Amino acid sequence: MCIRDSQRGYPVVESGMPQIPREELPTSDDEWKARLTPEQFEVARKAGTERAFTGEYWDNHEDGTYTCVCCGAPLFSSKTKFESGSGWPSFWEPIEQAPVGEETDRSYGMVRTEVRCENCDAHLGHVFPDGPNPTGQRYCINSASLKLEEDT
Ligand code: FE
Numbered sequence: 001m002c003i004r005d006s007q008r009g010y011p012v013v014e015s016g017m018p019q020i021p022r023e024e025l026p027t028s029d030d031e032w033k034a035r036l037t038p039e040q041f042e043v044a045r046k047a048g049t050e051r052a053f054t055g056e057y058w059d060n061h062e063d064g065t066y067t068c069v070c071c072g073a074p075l076f077s078s079k080t081k082f083e084s085g086s087g088w089p090s091f092w093e094p095i096e097q098a099p100v101g102e103e104t105d106r107s108y109g110m111v112r113t114e115v116r117c118e119n120c121d122a123h124l125g126h127v128f129p130d131g132p133n134p135t136g137q138r139y140c141i142n143s144a145s146l147k148l149e150e151d152t
Pocket of ligand 1: 068069070071072073117118119120121122
């Protein structure tokens with residue numbers, strides 16, 4: 001459910017976490033570079049991939065909401081995070097109504113389904129049909145595209 005945050009005017013979802021409105025997002029690479037670390041920029045804005053088992057969250061077990069590192073949109077809940085053995089944080093489902101979009105990715109001689117943040121067009125990772133119950137989906141997401149807002 002999307003309601004308005006009356007103080008900031010930002011759209012917020014059920015978790016109460018605001019996301020940056022699209023019109024306030026950077027439009028150039030230089031602006032994004034000023035906001036992100038070099039790795040976050042390379043992964044989220046240039047569709048890079050962090051090396052397996054190196055990211056901040058693949059082995060993180062704190063409760064909370066994983067938001068988009070670029071725009072703050074809530075994307076995944078720790079409740080749907082599972083041990084995939086892949087070395088990347090893995091989820092079986094996005095948060096309801098999260099701006100998680102899918103696109104066909106034909107790079108590197110493979111056909112994969114890329115996952116992007118629809119609010120800011122950040123590259124997040126890929127989704128594969130070999131996940132656990134209840135969805136059978138495995139959202140394989142780069143830590144560099146995420147920021148965990150821990151439950152308080
Ligand atoms: Fe985003």
